[in-house]
Amino acid sequence: MKTVLRLALATGLASMALAAALPAQAQAQADGQQRNANEQAARQLYSDIVSIRTARGHKQMGVMTSYLKDQLLKAGFAENDITITDYDSDGEPTQGLVVRYAAKGKPKAGPIVFLGHMDVVEALPEDWERPPFKLTEENGYFFGRGSLDNKYGVATLAHNFIRLKKEGWAPKRDLYLVFSGDEETGMISTRAQAKMVAETIKPALVLNGDAGGVAMTNEFKPVMYQVQAGEKTFATFELTVTNPGGHSSRPRADNAIYELARALGKIEGYRFPVNASPLVRSYFSEMGKLTPGEIGxxxxxxxxxxxxxAARATLLADPGIATQMMTTCVTTMLRGGHAENALPQSATATVNCRIMPGEGGAAATQAALQKVIGNDGVKFKLLTNVVESPESSLTPEVRDAVTASLKTRYPGLPIVPELSSGGTDGMHYRALGMNTVGIGNAAMRSADIFAHGLNERIRVADFYGGLDHWYLVMKKLAD
Known part of the structure; x- marks a missing residue:
């Protein structure tokens, strides 16, 4: 993830008086209101799955899928509604989970797939202030690895399938949960499940619970609902320069480290062309209405x-805004030389790129960097299994469903499709031609986004405040 929520203009938006205060219900919950049975059930499921250490290396994904399957069976789903898939993810076993909520009678429309991922980035207990694989409620927050990315999404999607099943609700189209097991690493299960979904389920819609949601100011005022309508392509290159080397007492005119440094300096000074796609333009048009001053x-x-x-110059001057307008490449790792008293025989840098959709992907980006460097002695190696995906569209029916959900929390909140600089399961579905948008239920301020970091958390009020999101979306789309 990738994902989660981002206020590109946090400094400008923080001072806005536009957004409404928290709803009374959410505020009451934040003050410790007694939870009803539905809320307690959701919290228990959430707590249980956070406690399962589904980080790579611990081989706990089978525990996770078995737990979720058991909860779904207890709710009334049939054995043949639930499929646990097994994969080898770069030498480690992992699992995926697919759950069908079958339509009653002949479906009135095509299936809908809801995405999430069950794995998490590793967390070392000695580095955390609280146990990372135990849900801790403290100071108005839930803490724990995956409390946001993405066990919040998995818990609330699964909980609402269970809730609707227990209520006896019969959808008028098939609904599917499709949870992957290695989104944070090799994405083997994600790729395989995306192919399966395309070939067997053939969904009309794919909705991603690992992206999108309500963006808030530092004062917890909602500003907009962001919809992930596209993702930049993730590509990592190694750039290497080699040299015969020699004794350090006899410096050469050519030096592998200096040669590589000159190449990296040219990358640092290069700016990719502005990409004014329809999504980019619509994003800035909507953001401009919400942003005060010259930036808006x-x-x-x-x-x-x-x-x-003039507008371009103003926007490009802010790095946080510029990243939404163009491909970016940055050096992230460096190594070179083999001894302190020897001239370097090689020097290597790792350069990570986030590529705008529709720009030719990794090959075109590599060609652009090679041209900028202008030195055939700098050798490129692509390290990433690149997935290039197009932009998606926010269909009227999905917009209506999101509006119905927001009506109970933040009525009138603007809905803004955006391009994500991170990566999620959604890229694989878009790459196979499935219209995929991220409409997650998180509501957060930028200061609380600790996905992949220490002391990951989500505010208690926002956990409960977003609990009905998927319930309302599912009923709106399939009732």
């Missing part, structure tokens, strides 16, 4: 006319 004006001007040079 520049956003609206760029949305209306991407050739407006």
């Amino acid at each position: 004006k520049a956003m609206q001007a760029f949305g209306a006319n991407p050739d407006d040079q």
